[in-house]
Amino acid sequence: MQTSTRNELLLARSLAAVWHPCTQMKTHESLPLIPIARASGCWLYDFDGKRYLDAISSWWVNLFGHGNPRINAALVDQLDRLEHVILAGFTHEPVVALSERLSRLAGGRLGHCFYGSDGASAVEIALKMSFHYWRNSGRPRRTQFVSLAGSYHGETLGALSVTDVSLFKDTYSPLLRRSAQVPTPDWRLAERGESARDFAIRCAEALEEYLRQHHAETAALIVEPLVQGATGMAMHDPEYLRCARAVCNRYSVHLIADEIMTGFGRTGSLFAHEQAGITPDFLCLSKGLTGGYLPLSVVLTTDKVYEAFYDDEVTRGFLHSHSYTGNALACRAALATLDIFEEDKVIESNRAKSAAINAASRELAAHPRVKNFRNTGMIWAFEVAGDRPGLSRKLYQSAVAAELLLRPIGNTVYFMPPYVIDAEEIDLLLTRTHEVITQV
Numbered sequence: 001m002q003t004s005t006r007n008e009l010l011l012a013r014s015l016a017a018v019w020h021p022c023t024q025m026k027t028h029e030s031l032p033l034i035p036i037a038r039a040s041g042c043w044l045y046d047f048d049g050k051r052y053l054d055a056i057s058s059w060w061v062n063l064f065g066h067g068n069p070r071i072n073a074a075l076v077d078q079l080d081r082l083e084h085v086i087l088a089g090f091t092h093e094p095v096v097a098l099s100e101r102l103s104r105l106a107g108g109r110l111g112h113c114f115y116g117s118d119g120a121s122a123v124e125i126a127l128k129m130s131f132h133y134w135r136n137s138g139r140p141r142r143t144q145f146v147s148l149a150g151s152y153h154g155e156t157l158g159a160l161s162v163t164d165v166s167l168f169k170d171t172y173s174p175l176l177r178r179s180a181q182v183p184t185p186d187w188r189l190a191e192r193g194e195s196a197r198d199f200a201i202r203c204a205e206a207l208e209e210y211l212r213q214h215h216a217e218t219a220a221l222i223v224e225p226l227v228q229g230a231t232g233m234a235m236h237d238p239e240y241l242r243c244a245r246a247v248c249n250r251y252s253v254h255l256i257a258d259e260i261m262t263g264f265g266r267t268g269s270l271f272a273h274e275q276a277g278i279t280p281d282f283l284c285l286s287k288g289l290t291g292g293y294l295p296l297s298v299v300l301t302t303d304k305v306y307e308a309f310y311d312d313e314v315t316r317g318f319l320h321s322h323s324y325t326g327n328a329l330a331c332r333a334a335l336a337t338l339d340i341f342e343e344d345k346v347i348e349s350n351r352a353k354s355a356a357i358n359a360a361s362r363e364l365a366a367h368p369r370v371k372n373f374r375n376t377g378m379i380w381a382f383e384v385a386g387d388r389p390g391l392s393r394k395l396y397q398s399a400v401a402a403e404l405l406l407r408p409i410g411n412t413v414y415f416m417p418p419y420v421i422d423a424e425e426i427d428l429l430l431t432r433t434h435e436v437i438t439q440v
């Protein structure tokens with residue numbers, strides 16, 4: 001069969017059988033799906049060998065390239081031993097080793113790991129655990145959650161309840177619990193002449209005022225540390241997290257760090273909250289956890305929280321489960337990913353790579369239509385000026401025509417490439433993005 005025919009056939013079958021995520025399917029009448037036959041490193045290929053640079057790490061999950069030989073080898077080895085076993089009543093080496101290692105990497109103060117599958121399931125676990133902790137601790141009135149304006153924590157009902165992106169939330173609002181939002185420290189919203197840090201402190205004061213009034217019924221504050229992703233890569237100063245930790249301590253409110261996107265080096269440190277020198281009560285991880293290979297999420301929490309559930313009474317335990325909790329293959333992929341971090345000193349080498357990308361971005365940042373060019377670690381973002389209807393879609397399509405997978409959020413374009421992106425690929429990404437912005 002001709003390769004182009006294989007592309008077309010796959011598209012037709014996909015449109016007939018697959019309901020694609022986060023998509024009004026009718027848009028595919030005019031915006032073709034892209035068939036992917038294979039992938040290697042930063043590149044995705046169709047059956048004709050047509051290629052796309054995966055500049056968004058396939059929805060922010062991939063860290064060390066597609067088809068990474070080291071993660072592949074670990075998975076093959078694991079396949080011959082154990083693919084999966086129920087984690088209630090049973091245990092296995094990869095889940096134990098991963099839990100020990102994550103706890104150590106998170107500074108040793110988060111001693112227990114509870115596993116889920118996708119990011120949203122980790123958020124559900126953290127919310128339920130926080131509520132249940134207070135109930136077990138004789139504070140059953142603490143049933144409410146507070147999050148930042150513009151926050152995104154996932155699409156399941158609990159996670160959507162603490163999300164503040166109207167495009168995803170409004171339709172389902174009759175199904176959701178109410179949650180409160182406090183001002184976001186997104187530095188683009190600072191007053192003229194106000195530093196990002198001063199603005200962060202001002203926003204933390206608003207949080208303090210909220211908790212002063214509502215702490216008795218608040219279980220937890222949930223935050224995406226340093227970068228709020230889905231709202232458009234809104235970046236803030238670490239001072240916000242330091243202040244938020246202090247305020248939560250003052251009012252005995254849990255701090256949940258949703259590092260589903262920001263974890264595993266995305267913001268320049270292994271975990272974003274490290275940059276503020278704080279420890280959250282709950283740390284939610286997913287996405288890069290398995291290097292972008294398999295769905296796995298985890299919530300790390302303190303021994304203090306764990307102990308509040310440890311009892312003769314069954315219902316004081318955390319009776320939450322998912323069938324694939326602690327899947328052995330996924331845990332092994334995560335261990336292989338952590339090996340790469342250690343062996344290749346990835347956090348250090350990403351520092352040099354981030355500086356090189358910043359230096360190479362000067363021309364793009366100076367493009368007359370580029371606004372708010374910003375960077376945190378291995379994330380870059382900017383707004384494209386112009387109110388042309390359908391700008392986002394036009395940017396996406398022009399990028400695809402230029403061999404780039406970008407997925408603008410409104411008129412915000414961002415890069416979140418796999419860490420293995422090389423100098424030639426960086427040059428191609430920046431040059432072609434410059435051309436795309438000139439064209440649209």
Ligand SMILES: Cc1ncc(COP(=O)(O)O)c(C=O)c1O
Pocket residue numbers: 118119120121123152153154155224229230258259260261262286287
């Ligand atoms: C900060 C944050 N939390 C939660 C989620 C939800 O993760 P998942 O899509 O794996 O359910 C996402 C996904 O983008 C995210 O960025």
